[in-house]
Amino acid sequence: MTMIDTDISGVPARILQSPKHWRNAKHQSHWRTGDEEFDAAKFGMWLFLSTEVLLFAGIFCGYAIFRMLYPDAWANGSHYLDWRMGAANTAVLLFSSWTAANSVRLAQLDKQFWFKINLIITIICALLFVGIKFTFEYGVKLPVGKAPGTFFSYPYAHDVHEPLWWSLYYVGTGIHAFHVIVGAILFALVLWRAHRYQAYGPTQYTLVENSALYWHIVDLIWIFLFPLLYLIH
Amino acid sequence: MSQDTTTPSNDLGWDPTDPHGINPHDEAHQGHFIADWRMQIGILALLLFFTAMTVGFYNLEQWVETSFEIVLPKWINIVGAMSIATVKALLVAAFFMQLKYDKALNTFVMLFCLFCVGLFLTFTMIDLGSRHLVDEYKAPQITSGGTGIGLNSASADNDFAVVISPKINTGGMSIVHFARLNGNSKEHGLLYYREHDDEATFWAHFYDGHAVHRDELDEHDFFSQLGFGHHAPTSSSNASHPRHGLTPGLFSDVYPGAHATESHGNGH
Secondary structure (H helix, E strand, O other), X not given: OOOOOOOOOOOOHHHHOOOOOOOOOOOOOOOOOHHHHHHHHHHHHHHHHHHHHHHHHHHHHHHHHHHHHOHHHHHHHHHHOOHHHHHHHHHHHHHHHHHHHHHHHHHHOOXXXXXXXXXXXXXXXXXXXXXXXXXXXXXXXXHHOOOOHHHOOOOOOOOOOHXXXXXXXXXXXXXXXXXXXXXXXXXXXXXXXXXXXXXXXXXXXXXXXXXXXXXXXXXXXXXXXXXXXXXXX | OOOOOOOOHHHHOOOOOOOOOOOOOOOOOOOOOOOOHHHHHHHHHHHHHHXXXXXXXXXXXXXXXXHOOOOOOHHXXXXXXXXXXXXXXXXXXXXXXXXXXXXHHHHHHHHHHHHHHHHHHHHHHHHHHHHHHHOXXXXXXXXXXOOOOEOOEOOOOHHHOOOOEXXXXXXXXXXXXXXXXXXXXXXXXXXXXXXXXOHXXXXXHHHOOOOOOOOOOOOOOHXXXXXXXXXXXXXXXXXXXXXXXXXXXXXXXXXXXXHOOOOOXXXX
16 A cells, blocks of 8 residues: 555544545546546646636737727726735735645645644635735725726826726736635635645645635736836826 | 564565555655745744835835936836845745745746746747737837727727727717716716816816826816926936826827817917
């Protein structure tokens, strides 16, 4: 059987004997080895991540065109945003990216307790990010009419194209926030399976790895959204 | 299967006695890279450092512009922010996503994707930048400010007036002008202040900040009355101030009543 030297003392038999426990997990029969299954799953994840990049590329392309056409609206729009909120959210996401990378490493090393702690921190950071976004950004802008397109009703706008800026802002950050929520749900699933079955360990951590990859791409996109929206004017 | 089971399995690259690898392999996952925690925490520190750097660069640039009354070229802002973002992205991709230690195929997928993004942006720019070569009248579409035609402004020709939305009727005004007059539940519009004979409050708020010219709805020239005209920076030999939004009359058709009273031009 497996040669990985891990300490299983103290693990209840109910969990150790579960078919979902990482020691008992078998790869699907159409793969020659678990490694091949893992590599294929990871490759599939990278293909999916590339489509995610293309999705946001549309938003970045729209940003570039409209910034070129309506520089005044874009300069005003950027000044309506508080860079402190953007920087706080950047720090939150970078930190959670680190805990996500940690959780992969800890699963590989079969350190179940710290693995779960890192998953929990990642989920908390995701909620914090969305909380800051909705409370201190959307929550203060929408009531005063800084809204996209025809919903715009802010009386102190200086440029006729500012509703267009808000459209791009809400679509870009909104789709990104949606991805953050999806990432939190993925990690919650991993956490539940780790807690209930100890489903992830040195020979079986595909979902941990792929969730972390997804989380890193969400972070990567924010790394570009933050300066584009908050810092470039 | 007429397989010769005496063939050494390492020649085939798979085990003939177990072609589907159903039995567990001892070497499973041994080749996987396990990150060093010191490296990971170092990358996090670098990422946070670069975040502080990009924010610092932004604030430094704002400070230089206001303290020395100069206008920095726009590319400094863009190149500074985007190059730092690119470094951060490379750190995340190489170390947190482990592309550096991973199969080259995964890196190739992402690079090919970025190549497609490049194509996407390039052809869009070529399209926008060459429309005037086909139809001369499309030249203004790629100039700053564009044609001014869009969802945000009404058609200059009433016969072709666009209904912005079935939910909102701006009476031919752009949404921005409509919002300025009517406001919303939290912020009163200009009409409210006019009713309460307190227009100065509205314009003081409106011009506060970076206004350099009188708005066309400001019929009584509060721009000058409140003293904003003096704040408009003027160009000198070593500082050039672009007058953003000055283009007179570019959008004046969107509010037909704007030309009715007073003379233009004093506020500039």
